Amino acid sequence: xxxxxxxxxxxxxxxxxxxxxxxxxxxxxxxxxxxxxxxxxxxxxxxxxxxxxxxxxxxxxxxxxxxxxxxxxxxxxxxxxxxxxxxxxxxxxxxxxxxxxxxxxxxxxxxxxxxxxxxxxxxxxxxxxxxxxxxxxxxxxxxxxxxxxxxxxxxxxxxxxx
Numbered sequence: 001x002x003x004x005x006x007x008x009x010x011x012x013x014x015x016x017x018x019x020x021x022x023x024x025x026x027x028x029x030x031x032x033x034x035x036x037x038x039x040x041x042x043x044x045x046x047x048x049x050x051x052x053x054x055x056x057x058x059x060x061x062x063x064x065x066x067x068x069x070x071x072x073x074x075x076x077x078x079x080x081x082x083x084x085x086x087x088x089x090x091x092x093x094x095x096x097x098x099x100x101x102x103x104x105x106x107x108x109x110x111x112x113x114x115x116x117x118x119x120x121x122x123x124x125x126x127x128x129x130x131x132x133x134x135x136x137x138x139x140x141x142x143x144x145x146x147x148x149x150x151x152x153x154x155x156x157x158x159x160x161x162x
Contacts, residue, residue, distance in 0.1 A: 070096065 013021075070092045077088040 066096075 070089075073095065074085070074088040074092040077083065077091055078085055081088070
């Protein structure tokens with residue numbers, strides 16, 4: 001049995017070997033995370049496309065059923081009021097025009113709000129602000145070692161990495 005870098009298990013490994021092994025494992029982990037994110041994104045896109053197709057079909061069925069609704073409304077008015085059938089169809093048409101006008105007003109209102117929206121600009125400004133803060137950030141101060149320990153630490157690192 002051997003370690004990921006090929007050295008036998010239980011053998012003393014140098015810091016360089018350990019660092020190389022940790023770097024390779026981190027790289028593999030990052031690649032696996034990216035692959036997982038891609039797979040999840042593909043699945044979400046597939047679900048979104050299926051949902052969009054179902055909503056489109058529902059809209060088409062509703063659109064093609066509107067004439068039946070108009071006939072039912074006209075004949076219903078005729079049954080309740082005993083008016084001429086042509087007047088009942090005109091009232092049905094007027095009801096459709098009224099509903100279309102209300103929907104158009106709602107659409108215009110939301111379109112105006114969408115034009116005024118600064119969503120992407122706000123996100124970009126926030127990202128620039130965060131980047132500015134991070135550029136000005138300073139690392140935490142490290143505690144200083146005693147002067148007599150510094151050469152020993154350097155020699156120990158030099159010995160272990162060779």
